[in-house]
Amino acid sequence: MMRGKMACLVVSALLVTTLGVGAGPAHASGNTWYDRYAAMDAALGDSVSANSATLAWSESYRLRSYLDVYRLTRDTAWLDRLVGRVDAVVAGADDIDNDGFLGWSTSRYSPPELANTGFETATSGDSTMAANWVRWQTTSANAHRTTDHAAGSYAIQIDSDGQLWRKVYQRLGAYEPNTVYDLRFSAKTNGSDARGRIYVIDQTADVILCSATVTNTAWAASTVECRSPAAAGHTLEVWLGHDNYRVAGGRAYFDDVSISARVPYMVHDGMVGSTIAQFVRLAQRTPSLPDRYREKAAAYRAFLETEIVPRWESSAYLGNSWVSSAGTYRQPPNVDTFAHTRPSPDHLPFNQSLAYAQMLLALYQVNGNATYLARARGVATYFRNALTLTGDRYVWHYAPYSSGIEDTSHANIDVGAAREFYEAGQVFTATDMQRFTNSLTKAMWNGSLTAPVVRRNVDGTGDDSYSIYLVEWAEYAQWAKDILPIVAEQYRNQTGNSPYTMLALSRIMKWDRSKVVNQGFELATSFDATQPAQWNRIGSTASTAFRDSANAFEGTYGLTIRSVAGAAQQVNQTWEGWRPASRYTLTFTGKATGAAGGRVRVVDETTGATLADVTFTDIDWTTTSVELTSPAASGDVARVYIGNADPAAAGTAHVDAISLRVSGDAW
Known part of the structure; x- marks a missing residue:
């Protein structure tokens, strides 16, 4: 998961698939958690995005919840829901970077190539003009900052006079060659036939790379797809103005103008890929399932093995991200996907490499590929070596280059991966599981079962604003049954629908002791691997x-x-x-x-x-x-x-x- 506040992203309709599958079982059962879960699944609908950020931080939770609820109910209708959505997820994969591998991508986290995108900062000596932007054939009389804005406090207003083009522009700071970029903006007009226009131009080749015309009279957000030139070193600029300068009296307004590359992220592939791989593993390990699920699992496995896994080491566009000397993954060496400056070493944050390692581990459990296991073990060992033992609990950082303590939310991926490795008998021990459990129960939790809250960071510091982010911590109820009420109380009176909440509800159902827990004896105690947990x-x-x-x-x-x-x-x-x-x-x-x-x-x-x-x-x-x-x-x-x-x-x-x-x- 990437740190920081996630910006809202307008996703093109081309990135969304609507499924032709019905809702899952949605009858009133009398069980509050299950009924809320089924209603939430129906309310969230059938659309599936191809944006990798949405797949990772939304779709993967929903898919994982289906696996949980199938295991609880043995109702294959939930697997049908999963298969229908995974079919759409796989169908949405593309090869926009032309490296020969299908996959998913997003522009949500890549380096922004424009400055002062909201026109909030004025040029030194001229409060009417936005810093970093340049007027062209115009003055403050017909191109200036305005408080009529879509967000923040300012926008830019450009007026037409019927005489000349009146525009403003900004040169891109950098770009990745032959890469799809998302030009995002909010805009409106006063309804004049002058309309508004935004475009990206390659000044070196004198070619318009993408453009959009604005006719709406209320603020509206839009995204336009552009592809950068194949060669490096060209001068690229974003221009704002009118569509027809000959019409006087037109007003075009622009706000939140940004452009960034659409690139893949290992953590996104790991989040959605590990969930798909877990379904593949389930189908293989459950011979009582109808053959249609094994047929789907075989197709998904082939997709992961031939498209997703190899691109992180064999893609000419990304470069080889595996660092054999460290036993972990780094930022793609050929493309700046995070920023145009890099930490040293530029190894991925722990949660990002661990999400991907989980996928490799699940695939190894199906195909026995020794390289997959070696890579997965390397990442897990790299993380384990970075843990600090404080008393009888663990504390760790967000990334190998970071001094900041890991937060509760991102740590879900860390502790979830550690638990998966432990269950597979790899790298992590029962003692490790108890230490992660102690981090939550002895440092992060306030000790209340009726009004529980959890601190923001794994060392017990910070506020309690991340108390709701506990979907993988919930699985540590295997080692401390008080974890169930800690999680359940966060959601008992919660309103609103989200895939994350679906997963939280499925975890609450899983550890509901009114049903008997560890029903399949899959989970062991922390003190004896032969004894089933909670028995x-x-x-x-x-x-x-x-x-x-x-x-x-x-x-x-x-x-x-x-x-x-x-x-x-x-x-x-x-x-x-x-x-x-x-x-x-x-x-x-x-x-x-x-x-x-x-x-x-x-x-x-x-x-x-x-x-x-x-x-x-x-x-x-x-x-x-x-x-x-x-x-x-x-x-x-x-x-x-x-x-x-x-x-x-x-x-x-x-x-x-x-x-x-x-x-x-x-x-």
């Missing part, structure tokens, strides 16, 4: 109750309970947040070998009542659902137990995909 061993050990990659119904892990033909071997999880005296459905998939079989129970510990008790001996994976009624007293303690049906006999039980849901709930 407790009861009379069992790492050899008798453990996460089992050899016996998973879906995903990578399931739970195995091995009988010792004696004392019961079990795990349990406290069931929290249930509705009193309500009907619930307990669902799990299980199989067993030997006479011990398997058993799943729900017990009211306060009264001793058994709410549900299911035994199984199937040798093949079998999904079972049973109805139960939750305790009548809201203060009762209830737990879910998994063990063997006959602990005195030999055998093993395997369980996966366990959940509890209130009747009528979608997940």
Whole structure:
């Protein structure tokens, strides 16, 4: 993610695709979080932008939320939503830089090539004229600053007199050859037939590169696409004036005039690419999915492997961004995508390289490409080496060249990537996960569960304005269950719709303990990789109750309970947040070998009542659902137990995909 306030960008209609897919499941389920999520998805509509900034900081969150909600509900309608949108995202890729690779780009963060774009600063000695801009065939009588503006305090007004062209212009500070530029501006006229006109001219070749005519009488923002000359060293200028100087009495107004290159960013490719790659991984690891999803996954994988990944090392336009000596990525050596001056070294900020490394890691888990893994591990190691241990928590900077402490928002990408690497058994350890968890719970959070706020920076400094940016921090509820209410309270009464909020809601649903969490046993505790997070061993050990990659119904892990033909071997999880005296459905998939079989129970510990008790001996994976009624007293303690049906006999039980849901709930 780029630092600083994001400027609003008017995106051409050419950059937006409208999907032909319907909305996802949107029935009232009785679950507040899910119903808000489904309504939000419908409200946000089907348009998909090809602007890489929008893909990264909007679309990727929406796509990632679909993966979350599919895993919760097992409803493939959410995967259909994802596939429809990813199809549009891939279709929107282009090769505007002519390097032979398809991809996405934006002009939102590239160096601005004009100064004083809002005409706010006056020329020294002439308050009527904007600094950095030059009058041509005119004076202050018919080209001057005005307080009739679109933004800020000033704009430029140019009046026609029917005698000569009256214009102002500014020379571009620099440009990248053979590059698409976005000329952005706000403008209006007084309705005269003189109209207004803005254009970019290559004075060296005497060629107009792009232009736009202004006829509207109210301020309106526009964007025009230009392509710079193939050769370097030309003189390029932006000119403002009228479309017809022979008409007297015309007035043209211009404000917020800027021009910047449309270029790709590794962090954007990483944000959207890692989400697509995670779908590819899901399709490969879930054999129960219909073949159509694997077919889509194969096409997406080919796109990432042949278009997105190679352009960051093999593009003649960008140059090779990999720094083998450091084990991380740098700014593209051939193009200035951030500024015309560079830090030393010009390695990317941690979040930007980590987002891309996440994509490489997910692809490696599918294709086994050793180079992908080496690059991903290099980036992760580079970041890990930059962490500072303060007590039992981590503190770090935004970038290797920055002295500023990383902020909570950007850190989402950092801690999200670290967790992905840990789950893959690469670079980061369980101890690292606990230290990141401690950063949030011991330094950043104010300690309240009813009115929680989170400090702006990872060292606990700053205001609480970033409390809402916690989508990846939410996943650390694996190691501290108090993180769920920290996140949930930010969104409990929130209004408005956004893809980021969709992802936040999906994370809240994921860690809602009224459903049972870590339902697929994919996640481990920070102190024992064999023990599923949020599940407790009861009379069992790492050899008798453990996460089992050899016996998973879906995903990578399931739970195995091995009988010792004696004392019961079990795990349990406290069931929290249930509705009193309500009907619930307990669902799990299980199989067993030997006479011990398997058993799943729900017990009211306060009264001793058994709410549900299911035994199984199937040798093949079998999904079972049973109805139960939750305790009548809201203060009762209830737990879910998994063990063997006959602990005195030999055998093993395997369980996966366990959940509890209130009747009528979608997940």
